[in-house]
Amino acid sequence: MADKDTAKKVDELRERIRELDYHYYVLDNPLAEDTEYDSLYAELRALEDAHPDLRSPDSPTRRIGGQVLEGFSAVAHTEPMLSLNNSYSEDELLAFDQRVARGLDSDGPFEYVAELKLDGLGVSLRYENGEFVRGATRGDGKTGEDVTRNLRTVRALPLKLRPEGAGRSPAPVLEVRGEVHMTRSGLELANRQREQDGEPPFANPRNAAAGSLRLLDSTITAGRPLRIFCYQLLGAGHSGPLEDLVDHSQVLEYLKKIGFPVNPHWRKCLGINEVLKFCRDWATKRTKLDYNTDGVVIKLNKLSDRRALGTTAKFPRWAMAYKFAAEWARTRVKSIEIQVGRTGALTPTANLEPVQLAGTTVSRASLHNEEEIERKDIRQGDWVRIEKGGDIIPKVVEVDFDARDEHCKNFEMPSTCPVCGALADKPEGEVIRRCTNASCPAQVRERLIHFASRNAMDIQGLGPAVVDALVESELVHTAADLYRLELESVAELERMGEKSAANLLAEIEQSKGRGADRLLFGLGVRFVGQIAAELIISRYGNILALEGAGSEELEAIDGIGPVIARSLAAFMDGKENRELIDKLAAAGVDLGGESATVEVPSESNPFNGKKFVLTGALENFSRDKAAAEIKRRGGKLSGSVSGKTDYVLYGSEPGSKLARARELGVETIDEATFLEWLKQ
CATH class of the missing domain: 1.10.287.610 (Helix hairpin bin)
Known part of the structure; x- marks a missing residue:
């Protein structure tokens, strides 16, 4: 004692x-x-x-916990963590202000609070008697995951509040909402450590923050430079210990006084014009911050006005998110080189002078094909404007022709593969040249990486570096060779060792039972994506049953179009492909059982028997999880939009599928509607 x-x-x-x-x-x-x-x-x-x-x-x-968790438990939120309605123009913000005026039956002007919108992960924090007791992710808005142990490792998060800062004792129970994020400098630090550990770098700060917060081992999370800003206090303005907090601006000041980090870049605005000025200012100033912000959140300041307006099933009526235009940067095209993909596609890629864009260093950008290069007239040595689609994928938008000089050189697509020297053919009606040598080392490499990917055979540890070593040592030429690898030969590879080799072989062995649909997807048949593979296996049951199936027979499968059908039929007709499948079967890889169709629930629901197409990034679901939820309720999935499509489920940054759906008059649903349907 x-x-x-x-x-x-x-x-x-x-x-x-x-x-x-x-x-x-x-x-x-x-x-x-x-x-x-x-x-x-x-x-x-x-x-x-x-x-x-x-x-x-x-x-x-x-702050750092003990044993590793086996999983996260579910936590029901006291109040829903709603999404925000997005706007992309000043006109939409003016329309929002008019809706507020109608809802409050007042001409205004209204008092708003404008805050920077962080690109992070929303969390709910519970404090009892001033001590942090539980933290949860946003989840589907009503139920999240308990990540208390990981949140305790975030140094900026107070484990004990400062009642003296506010001049009074805290309420017995406080629930606070915030956004966990990682700064740009923090991302660089984390990626340097991952490089030293031989792990792939995080793509961006949001991925790093989200992945770190959902680790089962909190000691690893503790080593990640996570930060948090808090922005909401439940119960403020209601009868009880927080009833004297009547404005949102007061809430932010109170949170800061009792120990919570609050983003200092917020402003109380009288009228929508002051809000617009705040948005314009930060559209240019945001690049000077050490963290990513993709917009501004506008909220009514008076909490009584918020209660009067209420919420819809999807969004609060008293708030709006204004999204900034895509960030861009100016840089020079140093050179253009060719990358060869798993299907032999020759893709021109611009090597750029490194430039900071949306929180990451960009040094490469795909130019897609030679027609795209000709259309934009991109030359080696040109100064170009680049953007990030959805602030993720860099793309060359346009050339600065005024800066072009005599040193800029035209680029000509090669007629032979730059890796193996085989003929690079461009089939009639296509825009992409393809290497005609199926044994091309570049194709072999990309096919193996695809085969081992998460949605295919999910072989942990078989990343690009290991694949390169296996191909260069000539231990592996096809996917079937993976299942004949021996411990001694793998252990001799650079940076492997006996323990790593044993772990890799165990993963390869485990992959044998992944299922026929994932195997078919992993074989990399051109145009056969994950959904198409599931549809085909649900009809045939076994990959061997596809031998001899003609394109017309395959096209009869609901959701399989003529392009996919012809490609799969041609693949199954290929002698080398049939030999590969036979070798996989001989190695004990699961090729499937008897023909089995997806069981459709008899219960009537919005999904039953309906055909869905997914596009864009969903906030609460991965594509895989959303697809699984649809199929579990009797829905069907397709990879393309047609007149037979019933619904297109879209998220942020939707592609051409959304425009195609609207052209055809196909009903489109957003994620909030999807969540409501899941509850039925």
């Missing part, structure tokens, strides 16, 4: 560290050097280790 002096010292150290954290993360005003902070932290940890009876769950040293 520790004596009183030791207990007092521990309390003093905890309070000092909390004070330093508050000034660093909330006030952005560090009070001490890192060395002093580290010394205090080490002293506190040593005292707690020597006196276990003094340990406390709200101690700064207790």
